[in-house]
Amino acid sequence: MKSAMKNKLNQHGLSRPIPPAVKLEVRQRCGFGCVSCGRGIIQYDHFDPEYADAMEHNAKGITLLCGSCHDEKKHGLLTNAQVAKMDADPYCMRNENAFGAFRLTGDQPIVLLGNSEFRQCKIILEVAGEKVIWFTKPRQADEGFYLNARIRDETGKVILEIRENEWIIGDDLWDVNTSGNGIVIRSRARNHSLILRFLPPETVKIERVSIAHKGVSVRIEKDGRIIDANNNTFSNCAASNCHTGIRFRAAGSIAFGCGRPRSLNTWIRLRLSSALVPVKTLAS
Numbered sequence: 699m700k701s702a703m704k705n706k707l708n709q710h711g712l713s714r715p716i717p718p719a720v721k722l723e724v725r726q727r728c729g730f731g732c733v734s735c736g737r738g739i740i741q742y743d744h745f746d747p748e749y750a751d752a753m754e755h756n757a758k759g760i761t762l763l764c765g766s767c768h769d770e771k772k773h774g775l776l777t778n779a780q781v782a783k784m785d786a787d788p789y790c791m792r793n794e795n796a797f798g799a800f801r802l803t804g805d806q807p808i809v810l811l812g813n814s815e816f817r818q819c820k821i822i823l824e825v826a827g828e829k830v831i832w833f834t835k836p837r838q839a840d841e842g843f844y845l846n847a848r849i850r851d852e853t854g855k856v857i858l859e860i861r862e863n864e865w866i867i868g869d870d871l872w873d874v875n876t877s878g879n880g881i882v883i884r885s886r887a888r889n890h891s892l893i894l895r896f897l898p899p900e901t902v903k904i905e906r907v908s909i910a911h912k913g914v915s916v917r918i919e920k921d922g923r924i925i926d927a928n929n930n931t932f933s934n935c936a937a938s939n940c941h942t943g944i945r946f947r948a949a950g951s952i953a954f955g956c957g958r959p960r961s962l963n964t965w966i967r968l969r970l971s972s973a974l975v976p977v978k979t980l981a982s
Contacts, residue, residue: 720760794868807843815935
C-alpha cells in the first residue's frame with residue numbers, strides 16, 4: 699500500500715513525495731511551524747498551484763500547515779488565497795517560535811539519555827549548575843507529570859525549551875523537523891544538535907544531543923554513549939528514585955544518582971569508561 703502511494707502520480711506525472719531539499723527550504727522559510735497558528739507538528743501543503751495541477755515541487759508554492767489547519771483547507775474553510783497571505787507572513791517568523799504539546803501519563807516518568815535509563819528522578823540532567831531536563835509535580839491528582847527542559851547546542855545557544863509538557867523552538871535554527879513522535883534539530887547538514895522522541899505513555903528518549911554551557915560540554919553519540927569534554931563515557935547506566943540522575947560540574951567532577959533517596963527502592967547501575975574522573979553517587 700505504501701509503495702502504491704509513493705508511485706501515485708498527478709495529471710502531469712509528478713509523484714507525491716517532496717524532495718528533502720525542497721522540504722528543508724519550506725521549513726526554513728516558514729519558521730518550522732504552521733504559517734497560520736504556529737504549531738510545530740506540520741504537514742506540507744501545495745497551494746500555488748495545488749498538487750493536482752503542479753508540474754514540479756516548487757518550494758515557493760508549498761507551505762506548512764498543522765493537521766487542523768490543513769483539514770480546514772481540505773474542507774473549503776481556508777482558500778489558497780488565504781493560505782498564500784499567511785505564507786507571506788508566517789506566524790512563526792512574526793512570533794519567533796514554533797510550539798506544540800505532548801501528553802505523557804503514568805506515575806513513573808522515564809527518561810532515556812542515549813542507552814542510559816532514569817526513572818522517577820526529579821532532575822534528570824544538570825550541566826554546570828543549570829537544570830537541563832527536570833520534572834515538576836502535577837497540579838491535580840489525576841494529572842500526569844510535567845516535563846521541563848532547557849537544551850542548548852554546542853555553541854551554548856538554547857535550541858529547545860519544554861515548559862510543563864509544551865515545547866517551544868526558535869525560528870533562527872538551521873533546520874527543525876517535527877514529523878512523527880519526535881523533534882530533530884540540525885545546526886547544519888548532517889549535524890544533529892538534538893534528536894528527541896516522545897514514547898507515550900511515560901517515556902521521553904533523547905537519542906542525540908550536543909550541549910555546551912559555561913565551559914562544560916556533554917554529548918550523546920549515535921550508539922547511545924554519554925560523553926563529556928574529557929572523554930569520560932557513560933553507557934548502559936541506570937538510576938531510579940534519586941533527586942538528580944546525572945550532574946556534570948564546571949570543575950570536571952560528575953555526580954550520578956545523587957541526592958537523598960526518596961524510597962528504599964533507589965538503585966543505580968553505573969558503567970564509566972574512565973577511572974580518572976571523580977564520580978560521586980547517592981550524595982546527601
